[in-house]
Amino acid sequence: MGGEVVIGRGLTLDNPVGAASGTFGYGFEAERMGNLAGLGAVFTKGTTVDPRPGNAPPRIAEVPGGMLNSIGLQNPGVEVVASEYAPRWRGWAPRVIVNVAGATIEDYVRVCQRLDPVPEVAAVELNISCPNIAHGLDLGVDPRAAAACTRAVRAVTGKALIVKLTPNVTDIAEIGRAVQDGGADAVSAVNTYLGLKWSSNRGRPVLPGAGMAGLSGPAIKPLAMAAVARLVAALSIPVIGIGGIASAEDAREFLELGARAVQIGTANFYRPGIAAACAAELQNGRGAA
Numbered sequence: 001m002g003g004e005v006v007i008g009r010g011l012t013l014d015n016p017v018g019a020a021s022g023t024f025g026y027g028f029e030a031e032r033m034g035n036l037a038g039l040g041a042v043f044t045k046g047t048t049v050d051p052r053p054g055n056a057p058p059r060i061a062e063v064p065g066g067m068l069n070s071i072g073l074q075n076p077g078v079e080v081v082a083s084e085y086a087p088r089w090r091g092w093a094p095r096v097i098v099n100v101a102g103a104t105i106e107d108y109v110r111v112c113q114r115l116d117p118v119p120e121v122a123a124v125e126l127n128i129s130c131p132n133i134a135h136g137l138d139l140g141v142d143p144r145a146a147a148a149c150t151r152a153v154r155a156v157t158g159k160a161l162i163v164k165l166t167p168n169v170t171d172i173a174e175i176g177r178a179v180q181d182g183g184a185d186a187v188s189a190v191n192t193y194l195g196l197k198w199s200s201n202r203g204r205p206v207l208p209g210a211g212m213a214g215l216s217g218p219a220i221k222p223l224a225m226a227a228v229a230r231l232v233a234a235l236s237i238p239v240i241g242i243g244g245i246a247s248a249e250d251a252r253e254f255l256e257l258g259a260r261a262v263q264i265g266t267a268n269f270y271r272p273g274i275a276a277a278c279a280a281e282l283q284n285g286r287g288a289a
């Protein structure tokens with residue numbers, strides 16, 4: 001169960017375990033800590049056309065079984081990623097898949113166009129589901145907009161195209177079918193669930209503004225599994241499972257459910273090295289119930 005997996009359009013991973021976007025940066029800290037070897041893939045932080053400083057702190061909060069985040073897509077912009085970061089990925093064992101974000105379809109097209117000739121970029125993962133940017137939310141919740149974004153990117157890239165879905169919709173399978181029809185090679189699911197933490201002391205949410213943020217971690221695992229089950233039943237393209245995975249057992253459950261691969265997010269924060277450890281355990285046949 002822990003060996004090579006084919007995602008599509010030339011994208012093959014040495015094993016089915018990846019590190020999820022936004023929880024692993026661009027892989028350089030993990031490289032320094034010796035936590036890269038053995039991973040199937042690194043999904044980078046969401047990358048936009050222009051650099052973004054992200055939201056002012058506080059932008060994370062702990063909740064039972066997980067965390068809320070409202071990072072606001074802090075990243076150096078696609079030019080830095082393509083010209084300065086990508087050469088440093090040369091020779092890495094994990095495939096590097098760049099997570100792409102934007103406010104308009106044109107933004108996604110521009111980022112993917114810039115990445116297309118970069119050989120170290122194994123694939124792109126479109127984050128059409130970030131709950132922190134108004135237009136991103138629109139794309140991911142509307143099947144027509146999701147399909148249009150996928151089609152527009154498909155037209156400018158020969159790389160494997162993974163579309164990452166938001167669970168904050170009534171019918172995730174409908175969005176999955178739309179992006180499959182739009183030319184996606186795979187979907188990844190799920191991004192974070194919309195959440196809010198209240199501070200009674202202060203009489204307002206813990207996080208700034210309206211307090212809306214993305215919920216991740218073990219708390220969302222059963223919800224994510226239900227979403228993945230729906231997608232596996234509805235789609236013919238591979239589904240990459242994400243949500244609350246914190247052990248080889250968790251990863252194995254998603255794979256047995258029908259996910260082709262998995263990503264580990266929040267668990268990286270409290271156990272750096274967990275993703276590579278899970279990959280090794282799956283390969284050794286551990287993680288079985």
Ligand SMILES: Cc1cc2nc3c(=O)[nH]c(=O)nc-3n(C[C@H](O)[C@H](O)[C@H](O)COP(=O)(O)O)c2cc1C
Pocket residue numbers: 020021022023045046047069071073099127164190191192215216217218220242243244245263264265266267
């Ligand atoms: C701090 C933080 C930042 C994130 N940033 C991104 C991002 O830039 N793009 C994206 O597609 N998902 C992002 N995510 C979502 C994760 O990749 C993942 O889909 C989600 O956290 C669920 O998995 P988990 O429960 O294993 O964390 C982020 C999650 C966290 C916790």
